[in-house]
Amino acid sequence: MMSAVENPHAGKGSSVLLDIGGDIGALVITMPSELTGKEVELRPTDRVATSGQAEEHGHGHGHGHGHALPHVAVVPRPSPEGEIVHSAVFFEVPHGTYELYVRPDGPVRLTVDVAGGAVTESAWPL
Numbered sequence: 001m002m003s004a005v006e007n008p009h010a011g012k013g014s015s016v017l018l019d020i021g022g023d024i025g026a027l028v029i030t031m032p033s034e035l036t037g038k039e040v041e042l043r044p045t046d047r048v049a050t051s052g053q054a055e056e057h058g059h060g061h062g063h064g065h066g067h068a069l070p071h072v073a074v075v076p077r078p079s080p081e082g083e084i085v086h087s088a089v090f091f092e093v094p095h096g097t098y099e100l101y102v103r104p105d106g107p108v109r110l111t112v113d114v115a116g117g118a119v120t121e122s123a124w125p126l
Contacts, residue, residue, distance in 0.1 A: 016091065020092075026119045030085060030086070040072060095114055097112070099111050
């Protein structure tokens with residue numbers, strides 16, 4: 001059995017490659033700096049994960065992390081203008097409506113509609 005190796009640069013504010021097209025989009029959420037390091041979870045509004053079951057991460061397979069839904073850390077990233085922007089970036093997201101909240105079970109803070117073939121941008125409510 002092969003062991004999965006995590007990307008050593010993930011969560012370090014490095015560039016993100018977005019593979020979008022057809023029914024697959026991406027989601028970029030601008031976040032408050034005080035949430036740096038917190039994990040944000042993405043839950044489709046049309047289904048609920050059963051505790052302990054790993055759902056697919058939107059690209060044909062589960063990751064075996066023991067988590068039911070896709071989640072990413074809030075990290076600082078440089079903007080094209082040279083400013084630091086704190087964000088959560090979800091890639092390979094099937095088009096649909098999603099709820100977002102701080103893991104593990106924070107209240108839903110944001111609902112977004114992700115379009116296929118596009119990058120959907122939103123801001124976390126203050």
